[in-house]
Amino acid sequence: MTIRVLLVDDQPLLRHGFRLVLAAEPDLEVVGEAGDGGEAVRLVSILHPDIVLMDVRMPGMDGIEATRLIADEAPLVRTIILTTYDIDQYAFSGLRAGASGFLLKDVQSADLVDAIRVVARGDAVVAPSTTRRLLTAFAHRIPADATTDAEQPDPLASLTDRERGVFAGLASGLTNAEIADDLSLSDATVKTHVGHILSKLDLRDRIQAVIFAYENGLNSRRA
Structure with a gap:
């Protein structure tokens, strides 16, 4: 089955880079892009992606609030938070809002692809050791x-x-x-x-x- 992915980031170059990585995978399809959280929520209701790669800090609605709304309105859609730092308030807030994990923006291509597949299967992309560090912090x-x-x-x-x-x-x-x-x-x-x-x-x-x-x-x- 093809995994449908929505890219959400206010930096077009980052979205373009992620799109190129995912386009090389036969089981992944980028179905849309959004530059802010509000647009992401709207596109989820229209495009029905399986996975949303969500930036945190964006103009207008941020990624945390968008993740919360998506989790409430489209519970079958899973969100992966993309954050600049390994353990920070954005990652934690995103997980509490309903995200199924978080990744660093400089994630290796293979790890990004693997994470999308893992989350699409219904699991999480945060390793238990990272989970312990995050929650301890x-x-x-x-x-x-x-x-x-x-x-x-x-x-x-x-x-x-x-x-x-x-x-x-x-x-x-x-x-x-x-x-x-x-x-x-x-x-x-x-x-x-x-x-x-x-x-x-x-x-x-x-x-x-x-x-x-x-x-x-x-x-x-x-x-």
């Missing part, structure tokens, strides 16, 4: 509210005991293999549990699961 920005109090509803009430164990691994940024080793399960079993967890908690991917854990005060304890 910005955990203080997330309010630790009363959701950990015994009187508050359990945010994991819909999960089975085994799924809670797998979720604890997700919350720590572990890979499926690491979770499998920790819980003495097969990789296939862990993958199945991860799918059930994301579905039950209405989360897009494992990055959103980590953020969900921090937002609900679950990061400091085993589920």
